[in-house]
Amino acid sequence: MNFSHQITENILSIVVDGDLLGQTDEAKIITFVEKSLENQKFCIFNVQKVAYMNSSGISLLIRVLNKFRAVGGEMVLLNPTDSVSKLLMITKLNQILSVFKNSEEATNFLKEKVNS
DSSP, X not given: OEEEEEEETTEEEEEEESOBOOOHXXXXXXXXXXHXXXXXXXXXXXXXXXOXXXXXXXXXXHHHHHHHHHTTOEEEEEOOOHHHHHHHHHHTGGGTSEEESSXXXXXXXXXXXXXX
C-alpha cells in the first residue's frame, strides 16, 4: 500500500493505492495526518484504488476521521470501490462518514465547512 497527497484550497487530499490491511505502511498515514493537522483541518481520503479492506483498514479510517474531527475539521471518503462500499454499508460506517463519488462534490462539501 502506498499513498500520495496534495493540498488544494486548504484541503488535504490523500490518495491510497493498494489494499488497507493494517500493515506498517498505514502507520505512515497516521503519522502524516498528525503532522498535517498543524496546517490542515479538512481531508479528502481517496480510496478509488483500494480493492480490499479488512478490520485494520476500517480502524485506520476511523482513526483518521477522529483526528480531523478532534481539531474541528472533517474527513470525507472519495470513490470507494464496490467492495469497500459494501463493507461501509455492512459496518454502517457510511452513516458516520461522508462518502462522495466525485471530487467536485467532496471539495464543495468541505469548502462549506472551511468557510463556516
